[in-house]
Amino acid sequence: MPNIQGSTTPPIAELPPIAADVLVIGGGLSGTWAALAAAQAGARVVLADKGYCGASGVAATSGPGHWWVPPDPDARAEAIRQRMAIAGGIADPAWMERILDITWTTLPTIADVYDFSTDEAGTVQYRGLRGPEYLRAMRRKIHRLGVRILDQSPALELLADSDGTIVGARGLRRQRGEAWTVRAGAVILATGGCAFKSRLLGSHTNTGDGHLMAAEAGVDFSGMEFSTYHTVAPAHSTMTRSMSFAFATYYDGEGREIAVPPGDTTRTLARAMLDGPVLCSLHRMPADIRERLRRVQPNMMLPFDRGGADPFTQRFPVLLRPEGTIRGSGGIRLADDDCGTAADGLFVVGDAATREPVAGAVSGGGAILAAWALSSGVIAGRAAAARAARQGRRTDTAARPLGQAGLRPARHAAAVDPRAVTAAVQAEMLPYDKTIFRRGPALARSLSRLEGVWNDLRDHLDGEGAATAGETVQARESAALTAVARWCTRAALVRPESRGMHLRVDAPASHPALARRLTVGGLDRLWSRFEGPAPQPLEHPVVPQAGAA
Amino acid sequence: MISLVIADRCTGCQVCVRVCPTNVFDAVRGGPPVIARQQDCQTCFLCELYCQPDALYVDPDCETPAAVSAEEVERSGQRGRYRRDSGWDEWAGDPRYANEHWRMDQIFARARALS
Structure with missing residues (x-):
């Protein structure tokens, strides 16, 4: 490892560095779209996934239904107006317009690998895809284009040159006990949001690795307070498929029905759950929908079919699974319209990025987040490929690994579990x-x-x-x-x-x-500031001492 | 949580070792893989989807490992059901397991109309 200084890894064999134009870290929805766009632009692309590209990430277990509005100016304007009305004053209609357009024109281009359904009238239905099939198709698509996929290869840290430009990353092939290094002209973080291992379906690998790597490269965050979205699931299960719960009736521990005001389900249920058990019944789901439920969402009924209650005739306990920043809207701050970050050479896509431009202070839900994953992937993939074509792979410059906390102790090594x-x-x-x-x-x-x-x-x-x-x-x-x-x-x-x-x-x-975005950053000393040219609204916020700067 | 590798169904192809997002299996040369890190399982059921011989069983309880036998799984009719319901592999093209995911919007609209 001639270009890596300070790396001491006794039990791990270092593999020779791989050279690429673009390195994508994370192989979920946004990562595969980024890899695809970069490869189509002519870049040599390597994609590293902590698990398996095709099964990793929250989209692979769900059913992304994209924000899907035909290119009719009035329809687009109305869709954007509706979202701006609930976005808390911090969204950006130009970004919304952009992702509607990219999603509409790009999603049908995977018809060679994804078997889009047709409705009774014979119209092809592009908007909603099944997660496992979608990600399997994306893997096939990028594989055909020559993207080199490293599965079971978690990234540990970014590499920077002496100017601080990001020139690659280093990680492990965890099933082989080997360390990989990729040197690239641009790096795209597609590591997802972070749900703090809440057992939200498909989120266990979404531990904020990309956020930490970005912070070590000097990058900051926006909207991290918008990280409190929750999704209901049968107790003891991961099955946060929400569609069926649109028909739910909820009861408290005494069997009394809980009145749920429209739009306030989470807080109402959470209040009740803080007081005691909450039970649910799906008896209001019409018979024809029950009959086709497994063809719509084959995994939804697994907790019931495998030893659970009959949800249509029996009441079953439910809980709320925290989504953290996944269906929150905060994440790595965008520094430009190309999904670039404050670190030169580093891009960010999907749930790892802040979604405030398209969702604001509310959740984008599945639809806007899927459109964002696709569109940010396309935008960053193209921009990263263009950057690499312009500036080269820079594999000959010295690179230093940026990983600190959790990897290299600042003081002496000691037992921390x-x-x-x-x-x-x-x-x-x-x-x-x-x-x-x-x-x-x-x-x-x-x-x-x-x-x-x-x-x-x-x-x-x-x-x-x-x-x-x-x-x-x-x-x-x-x-x-x-x-x-x-x-x-x-x-x-x-x-x-x-x-x-x-x-x-x-x-x-x-x-x-x-009504402005809030940036936070820092590793050892946290800092925060509200965006905008006006004086800070709270020069001296009433913040009790918390040990933070 | 992943509960069973059903040894007499397993072909030793090791696909589950490759596809598990949380790396719960260890490959075994010439035999069924072992569940080496059960507590890391994220109960996503995707290993079952990728297991063509239907040799895996994931219990829906994501918090407590379940004690379940191959015989019980067989009797329950759940072995391979998720893969079949999803219309994968040999079930592709069977209208009983067609992908109707696109109806999700209609279903949400029905729910709104009912409430």
Whole structure:
């Protein structure tokens, strides 16, 4: 490894560096679209996935129905108007227009690998695809175009040259105990959002790895307070398929029906769940829909078919699975219209990026997020390919690895259990009373505890010195989870109002002066600032001491 | 959580080892893979979808490992059902397992009309 300094990895064999024009980290929906666009633009592309490109990511287990509006100016304007009306004043109609257009023109181009359905009238239905088939098709498509796919190959860290330009990444082939290095003219982060291992369907690998790698490259975040979306699921299950719950009737532990005001399902159910068990019945689902349910969503009935209740005649317990930043809207801040970031050479797509331009302060739901994953992938894939064509792969420059917390202890290595770290993070990020119903003092206490967890792992957790590749990955994941939790909590603390999904019980109103995006950043010392040219709305926010700068 | 590799159904193809997003299996040369990291399973059921001999069983409980036998799975009729319902492999083209995912919008509209 002549170009890597400071790397000490005793049990792991280093593979010779792979040269590429574009490296995509993450092989879910946005990553495969990015790889496809870059390859179609003529780039030599490598895609590295922590698990398996085709099964990884939240889209592979769901059914993305894209935001889909025909190119009729009035229809597009109306669709955008409706979204702007609920976006909390921080979305951007130009970005919405852009993703509607890219989605409409691009999605049909995978008809050679995805068997789009036709309705009774013979019209091809492009909008909604089944996740497993969609990702399998995307894998086939990029494979045919010559994209080199590294499966079971989690990225650990980015590589930068002496100017700070991102020139590649390094990670592990975890089933072989080998370390990979890819040197590339551009790197695209497609690592997804972070749900803090809440058991949301398909989200277990979405641990914020890309967020941490980006922060180590000097990149900041936007909208991290918009990270409180939840989805209902049968208790003990991961099955967060929400369609059937549109017919749900909910009951409290005494058997009384819970009145759910339209648009307030999550908070109503969460309040009831904080008081006791909540049960559900799907008896209102019409018989014809029950009959075809498995053809629409083959996985939805698995928890019931395999030893559960009959959901149409029996009441079954439910819970809410936190989505964190997945169907939240916060993420890595975009620095330009090409999905570039504040770090030269680094792009970001899909749920790893902030979705505020297209969703604002509310969730984009499946539709807008799928359109965003596709469109941001196309935009960044093309831009990254163009950059590599312009500037070359830069494989001859020296590169230094940027990985810190969880990988290389700042002080001496000591026993830190990544599972205990993860549990400590979850204790702050998963309980409904801390996330759905936020309060300043509780947020400050959470942040203080998270600071303690961070300081300990930063100083002592020695992922590189771990005995196995799996333990190295686990250590790094625990650091990423902690980092994302700190940014989310800091953002929630310094936005002293309620907006969109961000509810501050101690500040329930929205303030017009705060209808602006909030940037957070920092690794050891957190910082935050509201965007915009006007004076900061809160020069001295009422922030209880939390150990953060 | 992944519960069973049904040894007498398994062909040893190791596809599940390759496709599992959370790397729960370890390959075994010339034999069925082992469930090496059950607690890492994210209960996504995708290994079943990719297992053509239907030799895997994922229990829907994602929190507590279930004790279930191959005989119980066989009796339940659930072995291979998810792959069949999804219309994969030999079930492709069978109208009983057609992909009607595109109806999702209609179904949401029906729910809105009912409420």
